[in-house]
Amino acid sequence: MKTLAHNSRDRHVNRMVKTAQEVMMANPLSISRSAAISDAAKFLTAHRISAAPVIDEAGRPVGVLSRTDIVRHTQCDSSAESRRQHITVGEIMTPVVYFVRPETSLTTVIDDLLGCMVHRLFVVDDHGVLIGVISTLDVLRSLHSDATVGSRLPAKSVA
Secondary structure, three states: OEEOOOOHHHOOOOOOOOEHHHHOEEOOOOEEOOOEHHHHHHHHHHOOOOEEEEEOOOOOEEEEEEHHHHHHHHHHOOOHHHHOOOOEHHHHOEOOOEEEOOOOEHHHHHHHHHHHOOOEEEEEOOOOOEEEEEEHHHHHHHHHHHHHHHHHOOOOOOO
16 A cells, blocks of 8 residues: 655644645445455446545455456456456455545645546545545546635725
């Protein structure tokens, strides 16, 4: 698991700055690492999502499974169709997890998304349990919302 260490500046964030908790999608859909990839493919398709966090028995993220992982695996393994029922998510998932804490500032979230070159960050509690996910789309929605609200505010006159 890749820990994105942040200094205490995020714990005492100015209240005008949004936090990960305010932007994240809480209680995200997740999948067990012991699930069959055929079930995982159906799961991703049924929920119209491109990827899902993979969690262990305690609810801690241990990886990410994307449609790309499934496609890559089936293209590399010519016998994959017959074996797909027996291959688990844990065998083909991307075993790297980037996460932040709920109090992490939105600015730091953006820096981490860009710096790690990922499309999503997980949000975990003090016990490492998955409580949310932040995608680049979530960040854009938040920024758009802020810009829309800001454009509705009356202009200040500077005198």
